[in-house]
Amino acid sequence: MVLRPHKFKFYLDENFPVPAGSFLKSLGHNVVSGIKILREAGLSDQKHLQACIKQKAILLAFDRDFMIDTKYSKMIASSCGIILIEATDTRPETAKKILQKVFKDITDNKIKGKICCASIDKIKYIQPEEIEEG
């Protein structure tokens, strides 16, 4: 029996590079674009988090915007989770490398309601109540 890799549903923040989304699609994941769903660019962090929850998707982001305000804690707890790519280099190739590492580690249950902070060196899961203001 051949085990098929698990497929996820991802919600791309506006600042997530489009080719990285195409890469995820090529792996068979379901990918939705925040900018297409909300039909507007430049919307607030909260609007994207709400849309992501409605889509029942894992939010993919580069910025720590969802981690600097405790008002998002409850929303994150009710979400499918957030993958935060921690890299100063936001180009698609970097995102792809880090995501390939993440896929070896995550499961739906492991990330549900949490933030997965992923860099080239490490992957760390943060509970929403650990978010500190500022």
Added chain:
Amino acid sequence: MTKIICTKNVLGGKARISGTRISVDLIYNYVKDNNIDQIYTDYPHLKKDHVASAVEYLDNKVHLAKERVGLTPA
């Protein structure tokens, strides 16, 4: 020209191109690697005007920083 703005509820208050969730820092990564054309592939909703504003903002920041350390006349 497009404005560079900071609003607390978008990108946690980081400097960004008005009307987008694209930070100036993000543009900087492409500029420093002399890879600006790639940005239009990675973020198809960005326009040349957006990128030009971010570059101008970065130039001003560098100029101010140089002034502060005495590398250019104020």
